[in-house]
Amino acid sequence: MLTPALLRWLASEDARAELHALTASPPDDAQLLTTLTRLRKRFSPEQAAALVELARLRQRAETKFPGRARAMFFEREALEQASPAVVAAWTARRFARFARVADLGCGLGGDTLALAEAGCRVAAVDRRALAVSLAASNARAWGLDARVHPVRADVTRPAWEVEAAWADPGRREGGRRVFHPDQLQPPLASLLALQRTRIPNLGVKLMPGLEHAAIPPQAEAEWISLGGELKEAVLWLGGLAERPGRRATVLPAGVSLWREGAAARVAEPGAYLYEPDPAVIRAGAVGDLAVRLGLWQIDGDIAYLSGEARIPTPFARSWPILEHHPFHLKTLNRRLRALQAEVVAVKKRGSPIEPEPFRRRLHRTPGGRPVIVVLTRVLNRPWMILLAGT
Numbered sequence: 343m344l345t346p347a348l349l350r351w352l353a354s355e356d357a358r359a360e361l362h363a364l365t366a367s368p369p370d371d372a373q374l375l376t377t378l379t380r381l382r383k384r385f386s387p388e389q390a391a392a393l394v395e396l397a398r399l400r401q402r403a404e405t406k407f408p409g410r411a412r413a414m415f416f417e418r419e420a421l422e423q424a425s426p427a428v429v430a431a432w433t434a435r436r437f438a439r440f441a442r443v444a445d446l447g448c449g450l451g452g453d454t455l456a457l458a459e460a461g462c463r464v465a466a467v468d469r470r471a472l473a474v475s476l477a478a479s480n481a482r483a484w485g486l487d488a489r490v491h492p493v494r495a496d497v498t499r500p501a502w503e504v505e506a507a508w509a510d511p512g513r514r515e516g517g518r519r520v521f522h523p524d525q526l527q528p529p530l531a532s533l534l535a536l537q538r539t540r541i542p543n544l545g546v547k548l549m550p551g552l553e554h555a556a557i558p559p560q561a562e563a564e565w566i567s568l569g570g571e572l573k574e575a576v577l578w579l580g581g582l583a584e585r586p587g588r589r590a591t592v593l594p595a596g597v598s599l600w601r602e603g604a605a606a607r608v609a610e611p612g613a614y615l616y617e618p619d620p621a622v623i624r625a626g627a628v629g630d631l632a633v634r635l636g637l638w639q640i641d642g643d644i645a646y647l648s649g650e651a652r653i654p655t656p657f658a659r660s661w662p663i664l665e666h667h668p669f670h671l672k673t674l675n676r677r678l679r680a681l682q683a684e685v686v687a688v689k690k691r692g693s694p695i696e697p698e699p700f701r702r703r704l705h706r707t708p709g710g711r712p713v714i715v716v717l718t719r720v721l722n723r724p725w726m727i728l729l730a731g732t
């Protein structure tokens with residue numbers, strides 16, 4: 343288990359050369375025992391294990407911290423909870439006008455680093471000694487230590503006031519993911535209380551499943567996706583809220599769509615099917631996207647859109663529709679045979695069918711024309727849509 347003392351050692355001259363070599367080529371499972379045996383001849387068992395673990399975590403962290411993970415310090419759970427650099431840079435941008443900010447619950451410093459890079463001086467606060475040490479080591483690794491001030495404290499009992507802060511509460515309890523804002527560490531309610539009393543401008547990162555009813559009236563809620571995957575919802579409070587309401591942000595494009603409450607018309611599918619980005623769906627902005635692009639919904643309750651033309655947009659993916667029919671397995675297999683189709687994916691929305699077992703019941707033409715089967719509802723009837731896959 344990584345401790346602050348072991349972390350200090352990992353960052354020391356004593357460990358440097360070995361850590362460098364292991365980072366360049368971390369051992370896989372088959373090489374693990376041989377590597378540990380070799381390392382134990384020079385280092386203690388704890389040091390040997392820590393060297394190998396860090397080298398492997400650096401490799402894994404490359405997706406969250408591209409190009410920079412190799413010089414950083416990690417602990418498994420802190421890495422799992424760390425904000426990816428692209429998302430952290432997006433949320434940190436709003437803080438650029440504040441000279442001093444606090445990162446409440448800094449973990450290994452994913453957000454601290456982004457805030458410091460945005461130009462702020464950052465108090466990196468965490469109740470775990472190891473987290474504070476990790477954040478400090480990573481600030482040094484990024485050359486930002488002059489702007490990062492590690493503080494070990496419980497953020498729910500602050501002895502200070504700060505104009506603006508970011509909070510990324512823990513979303514795990516006993517190794518399990520939590521789904522309610524009351525179960526966060528610290529809980530959302532205590533962060534909202536801090537905003538009322540001590541921190542007028544606050545951004546709180548929350549689980550993307552955040553209920554709209556949990557959004558305070560004057561807050562802005564922003565759902566953020568990265569590469570088509572929903573990452574988080576952020577509550578922006580006080581002066582950090584651009585305006586009260588909900589918006590979807592799509593990264594890495596860095597574009598946002600506000601929910602204005604527009605209603606799309608509903609009609610049968612046309613030439614293209616559009617699947618809105620999950621951030622757009624969670625923000626409740628599907629109708630707004632449809633109106634903006636001149637599309638329509640294929641069902642009043644289903645987040646698929648359709649249109650006669652293919653319009654490039656960062657807010658949705660789209661495919662040409664080959665054909666569509668009321669749902670019927672025999673008809674589907676007949677049509678797949680006629681099309682000489684290789685089903686590359688089964689998607690569903692508003693259908694009780696489980697895609698994977700269903701896929702095994704479909705006619706196959708190995709090496710055939712790639713087709714995506716969509717199981718959904720059209721005008722409130724079970725429907726199937728065949729898309730040209732790639």
Ligand SMILES: C[S@@+](CC[C@H](N)C(=O)[O-])C[C@H]1O[C@@H](n2cnc3c(N)ncnc32)[C@H](O)[C@@H]1O
Nearest residue numbers: 424425447449451452453469496497510527528
């Ligand atoms: C989700 S992690 C933060 C990850 C971080 N934003 C990053 O990108 O690396 C949440 C952190 O909050 C800390 N935490 C939870 N409750 C706290 C409290 N009451 N006071 C201070 N820190 C707390 C945990 O120790 C944990 O490191």
